[in-house]
Amino acid sequence: MKKIMSGNEAIARGAFEAGVKVAAAYPGTPSTEILETIAKEYKEIYAEWSPNEKVALEVTYGASMAGARAMACMKHVGVNVAADPFMTLSYVGVNGGLVLVTCDDPELYSSQNEQDNRHYARFAKVPMFEPSESQEAKDFIKLGYEVSEKFDTPVMVRSVTRISHAKGIVELQDPMTPPVPIEIKKDTAKYTMLPSFARVRHAFIEERFLRLKEFAEQFPGNRMEINDPTVGIISAGISYQYAKEVFPNYSYLKLGMVWPLPKNLIGEFFKKVKKVYIIEELDPFLEENIRAMGFKPKGGKDLFPICGELNPFLVEKGILGKKFKPPKPFFKEPLPPRPPNLCPGCPHRGVFHVLRKLKVFTSGDIGCYTLGAYPPLNVINSNICMGSSIGGAHGMAKALGEKGRGKIVGVIGDSTFLHAGVHPLMDVGYNKSYATIIILDNRTTGMTGHQEHPATGYTIRGEKTHRIDFVGLGRALGIENPRKLNPWNLEETERVIKEELDKDEPSLIISEGPCVLLRRAFKKYNKPLQVDSTKCIGCKTCVNLGCPAISYQLVEGEMAMTADGKKRKGIAFIESSLCPGCHLCYQVCKFEAIKSQEEKPIFGFETA
Amino acid sequence: MDQMTTNILVAGVGGQGVILASDIMSEVFMEAGYDVKKSEVHGMAMRGGIVTSHFRFGKKVYSPLIKQGEVDILFAFEQLEGLRWFNYLRPTGKILMNDNKVNPPAVNLGEMEYPKDIPEVIRSKFKSFYLIKGTEIALQLGDARAANVVLLGAISKFFEVNDDLWLKTILNYLPPKVHELNRKAFSTGRDQISQS
Ligand SMILES: Cc1ncc(C[n+]2csc(CCOP(=O)(O)OP(=O)(O)O)c2C)c(N)n1
Ligand code: SF4
Ligand code: SF4
Numbered sequence: 001m002k003k004i005m006s007g008n009e010a011i012a013r014g015a016f017e018a019g020v021k022v023a024a025a026y027p028g029t030p031s032t033e034i035l036e037t038i039a040k041e042y043k044e045i046y047a048e049w050s051p052n053e054k055v056a057l058e059v060t061y062g063a064s065m066a067g068a069r070a071m072a073c074m075k076h077v078g079v080n081v082a083a084d085p086f087m088t089l090s091y092v093g094v095n096g097g098l099v100l101v102t103c104d105d106p107e108l109y110s111s112q113n114e115q116d117n118r119h120y121a122r123f124a125k126v127p128m129f130e131p132s133e134s135q136e137a138k139d140f141i142k143l144g145y146e147v148s149e150k151f152d153t154p155v156m157v158r159s160v161t162r163i164s165h166a167k168g169i170v171e172l173q174d175p176m177t178p179p180v181p182i183e184i185k186k187d188t189a190k191y192t193m194l195p196s197f198a199r200v201r202h203a204f205i206e207e208r209f210l211r212l213k214e215f216a217e218q219f220p221g222n223r224m225e226i227n228d229p230t231v232g233i234i235s236a237g238i239s240y241q242y243a244k245e246v247f248p249n250y251s252y253l254k255l256g257m258v259w260p261l262p263k264n265l266i267g268e269f270f271k272k273v274k275k276v277y278i279i280e281e282l283d284p285f286l287e288e289n290i291r292a293m294g295f296k297p298k299g300g301k302d303l304f305p306i307c308g309e310l311n312p313f314l315v316e317k318g319i320l321g322k323k324f325k326p327p328k329p330f331f332k333e334p335l336p337p338r339p340p341n342l343c344p345g346c347p348h349r350g351v352f353h354v355l356r357k358l359k360v361f362t363s364g365d366i367g368c369y370t371l372g373a374y375p376p377l378n379v380i381n382s383n384i385c386m387g388s389s390i391g392g393a394h395g396m397a398k399a400l401g402e403k404g405r406g407k408i409v410g411v412i413g414d415s416t417f418l419h420a421g422v423h424p425l426m427d428v429g430y431n432k433s434y435a436t437i438i439i440l441d442n443r444t445t446g447m448t449g450h451q452e453h454p455a456t457g458y459t460i461r462g463e464k465t466h467r468i469d470f471v472g473l474g475r476a477l478g479i480e481n482p483r484k485l486n487p488w489n490l491e492e493t494e495r496v497i498k499e500e501l502d503k504d505e506p507s508l509i510i511s512e513g514p515c516v517l518l519r520r521a522f523k524k525y526n527k528p529l530q531v532d533s534t535k536c537i538g539c540k541t542c543v544n545l546g547c548p549a550i551s552y553q554l555v556e557g558e559m560a561m562t563a564d565g566k567k568r569k570g571i572a573f574i575e576s577s578l579c580p581g582c583h584l585c586y587q588v589c590k591f592e593a594i595k596s597q598e599e600k601p602i603f604g605f606e607t608a
Numbered sequence: 609m610d611q612m613t614t615n616i617l618v619a620g621v622g623g624q625g626v627i628l629a630s631d632i633m634s635e636v637f638m639e640a641g642y643d644v645k646k647s648e649v650h651g652m653a654m655r656g657g658i659v660t661s662h663f664r665f666g667k668k669v670y671s672p673l674i675k676q677g678e679v680d681i682l683f684a685f686e687q688l689e690g691l692r693w694f695n696y697l698r699p700t701g702k703i704l705m706n707d708n709k710v711n712p713p714a715v716n717l718g719e720m721e722y723p724k725d726i727p728e729v730i731r732s733k734f735k736s737f738y739l740i741k742g743t744e745i746a747l748q749l750g751d752a753r754a755a756n757v758v759l760l761g762a763i764s765k766f767f768e769v770n771d772d773l774w775l776k777t778i779l780n781y782l783p784p785k786v787h788e789l790n791r792k793a794f795s796t797g798r799d800q801i802s803q804s
Contacts (some may be wrong), residue, residue: 004634063745109649131643133672164645166672167634238672245671278737312675327677329695335688338712340655371655376717463767476746543717548656551711552718570718577752 004298007163007171010100010134012037013170015045015071018097022063023047024056026419028075029110031103035073036451039460049451049460051388052419055079057085057100057601064098065191066076067182069145072205076117076213081420083120086154088193090124091201093152093208096180097145103159104310105282110447112366112385114307116282118243121156121259122289125205127212128156128259129221130237133456135170140221140256141237141571149180151208158258160281162238162309182222186187213260221256224269231319232273234266234286234297239279239310246316258286263293272296277303277319281310285534342371344549345525345580347513350487351411352379352492353545353584360409363390363435365421367413368446368515376544380411387412387420393435394428406501410437415445415453418468422477428506429478436500439470440487442515450518470510479508487513489585489606514607516580523606526581527597529574534563535593536571542585542594549578550585580605613663613666615674618695620685621710622656625756628781629683630661632760635777637665640769647672658689676712683763686710687726687758701745702736704763706755708743738762740800746793751786761797771798778804 006493011034015023023036023045039047039333050056055072061068074082079102086100103121104109121128127147131137137159138448144155155292189197216222225387228249235243236255244252255261270276275298278287287300304310304320317324344350355362356379364380365388373380393410400408412421417439418557428437444453452458457467474482485496493511499509516523528549541554554570561567570595574585583603596602616633619628627648634644648661660676679697684690684705698704705727714720723729727739740762745756757778764774775794779787 002638002639004631112692161649162647162672166645167631168645168669168672169638169643240671241672248670305719311673312671313677316675327695331691331694331729333723335723336714337655337711338658338688340622340657341713343655368655374713441775445621540718546713546717548711548713548716551716554718 001172002169003172003473004034004167005134005138005217006167007131007134007137007159008033008165009037010074010137011073011141011157011159014138016042016171017138017147017175018142019069019176019226020045020097020451021068021112021182022060023071023073024050024059024070025073026050026056026078027055027445027451028078028103029448030105030159030161031073031075031078032448032451033164034101035460041105047460049453051454053082054085057092058523060088060098060100060534061085061092063535064094064096066184067095067180068096069098069178070096070353071099071101071141073101073104075111075502076115077111077113078102078291079117079120081386081500086120088153088198090126090205091198092191092194093201094148094154095185096178097142097148098154098184099144099148099157101157101159102322103161104282105161105273107161108283109161112504114432116285117158117249118258118285119154125209125258126153126156127151128158128258128289129256130158130258131163131256132237132240132254133163134166134170136256137464138170145178149214151215153205153212154210154311157547158237158308160238181300186456209260213263216257216260216262217264219262221259221260223254224265224272225252225254225255226272227251229272230274232269232276233279233281234269234276234290236286237281239281242310242315244277244313245312247319255286255492255500261289264292266290266295279304279310279315279318282306306428309317317439336355339374340371341367341374341518341546341548343405344547344578345516347487347511347515347546348372348440349377349545350490350493351438351440351497351511352377352585353412353588354490354497355379355409356495358497360407361396361404363389363393363408363531365410365412365416366447367440369411369440370415376546384404386416386532387424390421390424390428390437393434393437394424394431397433397435400406403432408435409501410435412437413446413589414439414441414455414470417470419423422473425474425476425508426478427576433506434504436497436509438497438511440511442513443521444515444518446515446517450515474508479506480509482508484510486604487511488582488584490584509567513604521607522550522606526583526602526605528576528579528581529581529583529586530576530597531574532593532595533571535591536568537566537591537593538568538570538572540572542572542592545584545588547585549575551575613664613669615679616663616681616683617674617679617693617696618640618661618663618683618685619689620659620728621689622659622743624659624660626659626685629756629760630663630761632762632781633663634665634776636769636774637776639773642666643669645669645672645789658692660693681766684760688712688723691723691726691730697734702766703730703734704738704740704759705730706742706759707739708755738801739798742797745796747769749789749792749796754786757790757793758797758800761794762800765801766793
């Protein structure tokens with residue numbers, strides 16, 4: 001049977017057909033839909049959102065020791081978090097097959113960096129497969145399990161945004177029963193990396209690596225397509241498809257396995273064609289390794305950018321050079337950009353409005369709330385990786401001493417806090433920081449599309465489970481008196497934040513406001529608010545909340561004056577179809593020009 | 609459209625149903641016997657940001673991305689987004705645009721103006737331009753959310769694929785209680801493109 005599938009759906013299908021028993025992940029674009037698909041479609045597989053990628057990988061390691069086929073999925077930077085177990089997992093190897101799926105994000109559509117995770121395969125001395133479309137994504141996952149078990153190694157499969165979130169036609173097959181029995185089997189010398197045992201395993205992986213190189217030479221997914229012999233292209237993954245699109249008649253060495261590389265096959269290809277180009281996205285990974293083998297390609301990263309993703313246009317331009325003729329533009333004027341924005345009614349907006357007013361330094365973190373760095377809010381001042389807000393704020397406070405007192409805030413989302421914020425908060429308590437830490441608890445993982453986590457009270461399949469209490473956790477970590485606030489009540493939000501900033505002891509504030517898109521958290525939304533156009537003086541105070549429902553509109557003639565005769569250039573307008581009625585704008589307007597349609601104004605919502 | 613592969617760029621704003629529309633098109637053309645590929649970006653771009661979906665069908669499709677300058681149909685769900693991707697069109701291409709505006713943040717803040725007279729600007733440079741009142745028609749039929757089905761109805765007119773296949777595929781994505789409304793939305797959409 002044929003089906004249209006995204007790369008992520010095909011990876012999930014591959015796991016199902018390979019008989020995977022345990023799959024674990026932490027959400028992260030562009031990898032998230034792999035586990036979501038497994039949870040929805042393949043009930044045979046145990047699936048979980050783990051608190052972070054390190055835990056996810058460790059769960060699959062345990063499952064593999066017990067003989068099960070297991071899969072861990074994460075975005076590229078997730079592998080950094082999981083790198084500690086991963087480097088030594090390579091030594092330990094597997095019992096049931098283990099595949100780590102890394103989804104890289106060239107062009108940074110939704111990421112903090114653009115790292116190329118092919119380097120991890122080389123670093124950890126494990127094989128890496130790289131599909132170039134959905135069908136291969138499914139095939140390479142299944143193959144990954146065979147290779148994993150045959151060579152006693154974890155296997156990496158690398159996807160990128162244009163594989164994970166692209167769709168193509170996939171041929172479906174039936175699931176198989178994996179060969180390894182599931183049982184408790186003790187093999188201490190293999191699984192316990194004491195120095196004496198690990199030395200033995202290091203020698204093993206060096207020898208395993210030689211066998212993997214031989215495999216790469218025979219592997220049919222590394223294939224030559226000899227057409228026009230004047231130009232040969234070595235490529236892998238999505239770059240291969242771009243090249244085939246623009247140069248269907250050239251010859252190709254298409255690598256399905258990007259580590260280790262098949263030296264003999266590459267040599268043969270160099271003999272068969274006149275000049276060789278290496279086309280790859282991001283780093284010159286293939287190029288450097290192929291040059292190190294002694295081969296001399298005609299071109300590589302001198303012709304194609306390292307930064308950003310490739311596309312058919314850039315590939316054609318790189319190869320044709322001066323002969324390339326770009327299409328003529330029809331239209332050249334600059335257009336207003338359309339950056340992503342916090343939703344109308346978003347619970348983060350109230351806290352950000354107050355932080356802006358208090359002019360503090362806000363050490364930020366990763367999630368929807370990072371968008372608070374954009375105008376008009378302009379409140380997030382830093383952010384590198386998940387969890388870094390708290391350590392960053394604490395370190396600044398220690399460096400600044402008296403100078404920074406009352407001015408340093410760390411903000412972190414609920415999912416991010418549980419992923420990597422618990423240890424730094426422990427540090428704040430333990431080493432007595434004056435930094436004020438705010439958990440923006442919107443009861444979901446917003447940015448990646450609303451996944452459950454250990455403080456939502458639900459599992460990936462919607463079963464009820466234990467829900468972490470942030471106040472209790474904060475106390476256990478050394479914060480004596482964690483506070484809560486309602487972020488849609490600006491008076492309360494400002495008062496609580498000010499009080500905590502003034503304190504000389506570690507502070508933790510939990511801003512409790514569910515993501516407005518999380519339907520189940522709300523009994524009902526409120527009626528949309530309205531601007532009284534006779535009163536609005538056009539001061540833009542509400543406009544500067546950055547709510548997408550509010551716009552500033554210029555007025556002329558009769559309209560350029562309020563009912564009581566004040567001059568104005570424009571007025572605010574609320575698009576009622578977009579407004580869930582959070583009443584933030586109502587609270588900031590000093591001219592009573594914003595009208596609540598409720599019997600009594602409600603600061604926030606009736607939540608369930 | 610005599611080349612091997614047909615390229616459709618669907619463009620709009622987060623929440624308008626761009627991705628659903630391209631999902632439906634790819635199923636329709638797979639069922640009609642073509643190879644299909646499509647590609648889009650999820651995640652960060654969705655919070656009211658720009659959403660595009662590249663959709664391609666033909667005998668054999670390699671790249672999931674359309675090369676700049678080779679879009680056969682620019683299928684825009686919003687005016688500014690139509691203009692933004694204008695330069696991706698082939699000179700022989702078509703534009704099918706929903707007559708709808710969504711302000712970007714800089715316009716809401718009063719810092720920039722929403723570009724004026726977009727349909728006129730496009731029409732002055734491009735003959736094959738179809739402006740569809742998708743949102744208005746859907747509202748008249750009773751639900752603004754049916755706008756993308758109106759638009760799908762309009763675009764379906766450009767292909768020789770049987771309209772039953774389109775309808776069946778579209779209705780598959782929708783709960784039965786809105787089937788009647790969407791049938792109407794689809795056929796009204798088709799009527800917007802004249803036979804010529
Ligand atoms: C190591 C790592 N894993 C995953 C991600 C992807 N990611 C970015 S933000 C985020 C979580 C956002 O949830 P939360 O902290 O609750 O904030 P919200 O978006 O709900 O405001 C995730 C999973 C990442 N950037 N880095
Ligand atoms: S998805 Fe939720 S948390 Fe994210 S911006 Fe929208 S309301 Fe805020
Ligand atoms: S009440 Fe005001 S701030 Fe809140 S969503 Fe509506 S328009 Fe935006």
